[in-house]
Amino acid sequence: MPLTSKDDALIETIIKRYPRSRSAIMPLLHLAQARDGYVTPESIEVIAEKLSLETAEVNAVATFYTQYKRKPVGEYHVGICTNTLCAVMGGDAIFEAIKEHLGVENDEVTGDGKVSVEHIECNAACDYAPVVMVNWEFYDNQTVQSTKDLVDSCRAGKPIPPTRGPNELPTWKANSEVLAGVNDGKANEGVAAGEATLLGLKIAKGQ
Amino acid sequence: MTKLTPVLSAFWDQKDSFTIQGYKRNGGYQAIAKALAMPADDVIKVVKDSGLRGRGGAGFPTGMKWGFIPQGDNKEHYFVVNADESEPGTCKDTPLLMANPHSLIEGIIIGSYAIRANYAFIYIRGEVAHVIRRVQQAIDEAYKAGYLGKNILGKGFDLELVLHVGAGAYICGEETALLDSLEGFRGQPRLRPPFPAIAGLYARPTVVNNVESVASVPAIIDKGVEWFAAMGTEKSKGFTLYSLSGHVKNPGQFEAPLGITLRELIEMAGGIRNGHKLKFWTPGGSSTPLFTDAHLDTPLDYEGVAAAGSILGTKALQIFDETVCVVRAVLRWTEFYKHESCGKCTPCREGTWWLVQILQDLESGKGEAKDLDKLLDLCDNIAGRSFCALADGAASPIISSIKYFRDEYLEHLKQGGCPFDPAKSTLFDLAETR
Numbered sequence: 001m002p003l004t005s006k007d008d009a010l011i012e013t014i015i016k017r018y019p020r021s022r023s024a025i026m027p028l029l030h031l032a033q034a035r036d037g038y039v040t041p042e043s044i045e046v047i048a049e050k051l052s053l054e055t056a057e058v059n060a061v062a063t064f065y066t067q068y069k070r071k072p073v074g075e076y077h078v079g080i081c082t083n084t085l086c087a088v089m090g091g092d093a094i095f096e097a098i099k100e101h102l103g104v105e106n107d108e109v110t111g112d113g114k115v116s117v118e119h120i121e122c123n124a125a126c127d128y129a130p131v132v133m134v135n136w137e138f139y140d141n142q143t144v145q146s147t148k149d150l151v152d153s154c155r156a157g158k159p160i161p162p163t164r165g166p167n168e169l170p171t172w173k174a175n176s177e178v179l180a181g182v183n184d185g186k187a188n189e190g191v192a193a194g195e196a197t198l199l200g201l202k203i204a205k206g207q
Numbered sequence: 208m209t210k211l212t213p214v215l216s217a218f219w220d221q222k223d224s225f226t227i228q229g230y231k232r233n234g235g236y237q238a239i240a241k242a243l244a245m246p247a248d249d250v251i252k253v254v255k256d257s258g259l260r261g262r263g264g265a266g267f268p269t270g271m272k273w274g275f276i277p278q279g280d281n282k283e284h285y286f287v288v289n290a291d292e293s294e295p296g297t298c299k300d301t302p303l304l305m306a307n308p309h310s311l312i313e314g315i316i317i318g319s320y321a322i323r324a325n326y327a328f329i330y331i332r333g334e335v336a337h338v339i340r341r342v343q344q345a346i347d348e349a350y351k352a353g354y355l356g357k358n359i360l361g362k363g364f365d366l367e368l369v370l371h372v373g374a375g376a377y378i379c380g381e382e383t384a385l386l387d388s389l390e391g392f393r394g395q396p397r398l399r400p401p402f403p404a405i406a407g408l409y410a411r412p413t414v415v416n417n418v419e420s421v422a423s424v425p426a427i428i429d430k431g432v433e434w435f436a437a438m439g440t441e442k443s444k445g446f447t448l449y450s451l452s453g454h455v456k457n458p459g460q461f462e463a464p465l466g467i468t469l470r471e472l473i474e475m476a477g478g479i480r481n482g483h484k485l486k487f488w489t490p491g492g493s494s495t496p497l498f499t500d501a502h503l504d505t506p507l508d509y510e511g512v513a514a515a516g517s518i519l520g521t522k523a524l525q526i527f528d529e530t531v532c533v534v535r536a537v538l539r540w541t542e543f544y545k546h547e548s549c550g551k552c553t554p555c556r557e558g559t560w561w562l563v564q565i566l567q568d569l570e571s572g573k574g575e576a577k578d579l580d581k582l583l584d585l586c587d588n589i590a591g592r593s594f595c596a597l598a599d600g601a602a603s604p605i606i607s608s609i610k611y612f613r614d615e616y617l618e619h620l621k622q623g624g625c626p627f628d629p630a631k632s633t634l635f636d637l638a639e640t641r
C-alpha cells in the first residue's frame with residue numbers, strides 16, 4: 001500500500017525536522033519503502049506533492065541511491081559483502097553458494113517472496129569479516145554453512161537473530177520505517193559491543 | 208610496547224554503555240558544563256591548541272576548521288557530522304556509535320556552541336539499522352535531559368539535532384556530496400571554493416567533521432590540552448581508533464596514541480593467522496596506497512605514513528597474507544570505485560570503467576605487459592582531475608600495487624590466469640561446507 005492520508009501526520013513530523021522541506025526527501029523515500037517494500041510511482045507522486053517538487057526531481061534522487069529499490073525485494077533482504085576484504089576471506093564463496101542454494105541471481109527474490117540477495121559493498125564491520133547483512137542488521141563472521149542456515153531460517157519465517165542487533169530480526173518494511181526515523185523501541189536490545197570491538201580495551205586493561 | 212589509551216572505548220564493555228545513564232556514570236556530559244561556561248572563541252582555541260586533527264581521513268586540524276566559520280555575519284551556521292562511514296576497511300565510527308553515541312552528541316553540543324550554530328545534523332549511512340536506533344535513542348535522551356533543545360543548561364544556548372539517514376552511496380562521505388544529499392539532492396560533490404565554512408549547507412557557513420573527531424572533543428575539554436597532547440607524536444597529537452581486520456588471528460578495534468606501529472598492533476592481535484605471513488596492507492582504507500611487510504615499523508601518524516608514501520586515512524588496517532592475489536584485491540576495489548563514482552566528472556565516471564576492464568583482462572591472464580603502463584597512464588589522467596578525491600582513491604591501490612607487485616601482475620600473463628587459489632584465503636574450509 002503506497003503512502004496514504006494515514007501517513008500525513010508522520011510525513012509532517014519528518015518534514016518539520018528540517019529547516020528546508022526538500023531535505024525530507026530521503027527519509028520520505030525510506031518511509032515509502034516501509035509501506036510498499038520499494039519505491040513505487042504512486043509514492044513518488046505523494047512525496048513530490050508534499051514537498052512541492054516535480055516527480056522527476058524525486059525520481060532523480062530515488063534512482064541515485066542503491067538502498068532505494070525500484071522493484072520488490074524479499075521480506076528478508078540479504079546483503080553479502082563482496083568488497084575486497086570480505087570477498088577474499090569468504091564473501092565471494094558465500095555469495096556464490098547462496099545464489100545457488102536459493103536458485104536466484106544477484107538482485108533477485110525467491111519465488112515465495114521471502115528472501116532476496118544482493119552483493120553489497122563494505123558495511124563498516126571489517127573486523128567481523130565475512131559480513132552478511134539482512135535488512136541492514138549485522139550477521140558477523142559468516143561461513144557458507146551459517147549463511148545457508150540463515151537464509152533457510154528466513155524462508156521458514158523464523159529468522160536467526162542478528163549478531164549485534166535486536167533480539168528478533170525485523171522485516172524489510174519494519175526496518176525501512178526505522179531508517180525513516182520511526183522509533184521501534186528496540187534500541188536497548190542486543191549487545192553494546194561485539195567481541196572484536198572490545199579486543200583493544202581488554203588488552204589495555206591487562207597492560 | 209606502546210600502551211593502549213582507551214578513552215572513547217574505555218567503557219564499551221559495560222552493558223548499558225550506549226545509554227545516557229551509562230555515559231554519565233562514566234563521566235559523560237561534564238564537558239558541556241565547562242564548555243558552555245567559556246566564551247565560544249575560547250572553546251575553539253582549546254581544540255586548536257590540543258592539536259586534534261580530523262579522524263575521517265584528511266587530518267585537517269579540527270579547531271582550525273571551526274575557526275574558519277565567519278562570526279557576526281548574521282547568517283545561520285550549521286554543524287554537520289559525517290557518519291557515512293563507507294571507506295572499504297573502515298569500521299571505527301560504526302562500533303563507536305553503537306556502544307557510545309553520547310560522546311558524539313556531547314561533542315556536537317560543544318562544537319555547535321563554539322561555531323555558534325543552532326542546528327546540527329548527523330548524516331549516518333543507511334545500512335546500519337541498529338546503530339541508527341542507538342543514535343536516535345541517544346538524541347531523544349539528550350533532549351529529555353535538557354542537553355539539546357532550548358536554553359541548554361540554562362546558558363541561553365539553543366540547539367536542534369537531527370539524525371539524517373543516508374541510502375547507500377559511498378560518495379556521500381565526501382563532505383560536499385554529503386551536503387547536497389542532506390539538502391535533498393543526488394549526492395554529488397561541489398567544486399571548491401567556496402568551502403563549506405563559507406557556503407555549506409543551504410549555502411550557509413557549515414562545519415563538517417568526522418564522528419571520531421567530534422567524539423574526541425568532550426575528553427579534551429574535560430581533561431585538558433596537556434593531557435591530550437601528551438599522547439601521540441609531535442604533529443599528530445592524541446589517541447585514535449585503529450581498526451585491524453583481515454588475516455590476523457584476532458581482528459578488532461585498538462584505541463592507541465598516534466604513532467603506534469603495525470608491528471605492535473599485529474602482536475596485540477595475536478599475530479598473522481597461523482602458518483601465514485603478511486603480504487600487503489592498507490594503512491587507512493582502500494583509498495590509501497598499499498604498504499607491504501617493509502612498512503611494519505612505520506609510525507602510524509599523519510607524518511609517518513605520508514613520509515612512507517601513503518596516507519593515514521581512517522586508520523583502517525586491512526591485513527592480507529601471502530595467499531591473497533594482489534591483482535584480485537585491486538580489481539575488487541576498482542569495481543567498488545566504478546560502482547560508487549557519482550558520474551559528475553568525466554575522468555572518474557569513464558576512467559573507473561576502463562580501469563576495471565583492463566584489470567579484468569590482467570587478472571584472467573588475457574592482458575599484455577604494456578597494459579600495466581596503460582593502467583598507470585589512465586591513473587595519471589584520473590587522479591587529481593575530478594571535483595573530489597574518489598578518483599584519487601581509485602588510482603591509489605593500482606599505482607601502489609604495480610609499484611610493489613609488478614611481477615605478480617606479469618605472472619598472471621605468463622600463466623594465462625591467476626596463479627592463486629582463492630580457497631586458501633578464506634577463513635573457513637570450503638570443502639567442508641559445500
